[in-house]
Amino acid sequence: MIFTSDNTNKLGHGLGLRSPHIDYILATKPMVDWFEVVTENYMHTRGNSFQKLMSVRKDYPIAIHGVSLSIGSTDEFDQNYLQTWKNFIDLIEPVMVSDHLCWTHVNAHHSHDLLPLPYTEEVIKHIVDRIDAVQNHIARPILLENASTYISFKESDLTEWTFISEIAQRSGCGILLDINNIFVNAHNHQFDPIEYIHGIDPHKIGYFHLAGHFDKGTYLFDTHGDRMAEQAWQLYEKTVQHTGLKPTLIEWDNDIPSFDTLMDERSIAIQRGQHAIA
């Protein structure tokens, strides 16, 4: 199963769908190309929130973005999770299915955090096998997002971009490229973000995530709680110059602002993308 971005470039500019905005969206049907939802907020329910998602789905394409697949974990897959996820996918028929290139649990202890992996050949093989199992289970390719990290493993002998590229190449999965996370990681681990961007095959990129971060003094922390920083916007433009325009999504999870603020951030993304290719 091989992901290529050829048929998804036209999706446009989307927003993360957050519960405070759903009634407003259903009532006003704003001009947004698509929405992304956090998979785990909906996959275990058929209650009110799920019913509202189904209503939104009538008017907009929906992408689902998970946080608990734990593709890098060394625990066995939770078959109950996989089946519930597949049932949800079958019902929603999302335009894209994604999770993170990370691990979240070991010994069935769920951290509910996106924990870093060592960048080694052994880990690539481990993850490629697991992606294969997952893609066969849901009968479609997935996208994996580059996660923000604050620590790294001394035993890593590959760059982050080589690691993610090799996994995408060998497994056939796509990449959900989070520009802010590249910016955060470049600062935290002292690498050149442009080198990262040029190390990624544009055809493997399903879409971009744009979000805000917080400067903790000695490192940058990925908060999804603010507008995108100017330097991260500049990196977005340089990325678009390299990859061409791709579907782009504004992600905002903490201190959720008014819907107008999200729309404004989306407009900026459209302008900065156009500026990049002009």
Add this chain to the structure above:
Amino acid sequence: MPSLRDLQKKLLADILERNQHAAYLNHSDRINAYGDGYYRRFRGVLQNYFTIVRWYMGDGPFAEALARYIPSYPPSHPNINFYGDDFSTFLQDHHFDPVLIDIAKTQTILHHAHLQAPQKAFDLATVANQPLESWFHAKLTFQPSMTLFTTSYPIHILYNAYAQKDPPPASVPQKTMHYVTHRQGSSIFFEAFERIEYDLLIDFLAKHSLGQVLSTYEDQNIAEKLFEYFHKWQTYQLITGISFP
């Protein structure tokens, strides 16, 4: 070279212990970016989940209870929204005020009732012409969100006080209550039911037919009562189907 599994076990342990001197990591001084987040995330989930427990307990004691719960109940569900499911068990195991245990149990039941799909309520008029004898074998189905539960205290009084923004009462009299959850639009409510009505629902939920249920009650007026209850259950939109095998 340690295996990936060993590294993962080590990293999770170091995050929980906030070990800033892990030799296998670069920037291990930043481990609290994960360690602080771990506890903050679960506190946040539990604070949103157990609003009425928190109100009844008070902010300080509630924070102390969470500080004990989080390390002793590692999350085992892939969905963080289920992290509070064991909280009432924790309160029970640690001999907290039994009122708190009942509140936590109620909040957990309501949380799960919310997750169930709403179904169209059954219209009794559609079976008005069923021959009388066929009712003996009739079986009822109910809203998936309908849950029956018993508490040792009148928890609905506390919910009302919370909704009125009243302070928690100094004491709550012990009284066995039989509650049934029901849906109104997008909201889930719970209502105190008489014991006999509660027991009837339990019997119907066990897929017993109308005839089977009625034969177990000695009350001469049970059929009459059931007729009244049917209409009440319809008002609450509890019944979603009646089958006549």
